[in-house]
Amino acid sequence: MDSLLSNAVQSIEIGVEDFKSSDPRRLASAVRNVQAGILLLCKEKLRCLSPPGSDEVLIKARIVPGLDPAGQLAFKGHGDKTVDEQQVVDRFGQLGIRLDWGPLRKLTIHRNVLEHYRYSGSREELREVVAQSATMIRRLFDVLELDPVDELEPDCWEFLLENEAVFQEELARSRASIQTMLWRSPTMARAAATDLSCMNCRSDLLELENPDDVEQDTARFKCRACGWTFPAKARIWPTLVQYFGQDLYEAATQGGLAPLFKCDACGEVAVVVDEGECASCGKGGYELRCEVCNTILTDEDREQGDSRCLQHLDAEIAFFSRDRHPTAE
DSSP: OOHHHHHHHHHHHHHHHHHHSSOGGGHHHHHHHHHHHHHHHHHHHHHHHSOTTSSSGGGEEEEEEEEOTTSOEEEEEEEEEEOOHHHHHHHHHHTTOOOOOHHHHHHHHHHHHHHHSOOOSOHHHHHHHHHHHHHHHHHHHHHTTOOHHHHSOHHHHHHHHHHHHHHHHHHHHHHHHHTTOBOSOHHHHHHHHHHOOOTTTOOSOEEESSTTOOBTTTOEEEETTTOOEEEGGGGHHHHHHHHTHHHHHHHHHHOSOOSEEOOTTTOOSOEETTTTEETTTOOOOOOOBOTTTOOBOOHHHHTTTSSSOHHHHHHHHHHHHSOSSOOOO
16 A cells, blocks of 8 residues: 555544544544545545656645656656645646535644644534545545545444434434525525535534524524524625635636625625625625726626726736747847
């Protein structure tokens, strides 16, 4: 077994052993090891996809260009530092490998809390995180074209499956309750089905506190993991930000049209571009404007996926396309 894969399996197995222990001091170790194991499985896939002779380029944090023996451009990994969590997510996306990164992000959040602060949550909250991890672990073994039954110790895999089954049953009940909500925004309704979580412990196990109150301005949610109750309206913009996370990240780092922007009426980042109104307060009539000249963007402008009108977008393209270093006569 490759060392990366072997380390990943060992981390997951040790993490499960830690979690099964009744000693609360081992909770931090459980979360740390399961999170590390998932990241190592991701890195193993990147290692497998790295071209021969590239110094395992896809798992290295730093990539440098060079020439291969035939004189062709090639990229190689440089140094000993490997990719961090965000780089893993980015490279999987660039390679077209689709994963739900929610379980890993939750593990990371809980790991940070457990390592830097005194944990005040319940064991059930962590059980949910570990249970969700089972789904991600299963998916990663599929990506690696391996069977977790063959790679993990039977007791470890059985424990993960048992917790996953309990979680999925609870999740189905929660989502059935949430589906009755009357959201103003169709996009928010879709986001709530996948990205709605508790504002206290980030659990997905939410239900309506009062099943008869389904209006977004008055309804309240109750978390089945930690018992916290809060207004449904308080989770609109965080849910939308989570739902559009990758698009928002790309717009911020690479430019282009962001799918959400801040409402000037309620101050929430909840105006859905494709709907033209705020999912939180309902204010409509929003018009997208060019960030350069402030003219209203037409449908043709918006099709370019940029925050500028065609006139200014074309002007920039023309500027960088012309000969910047003419040959001296």
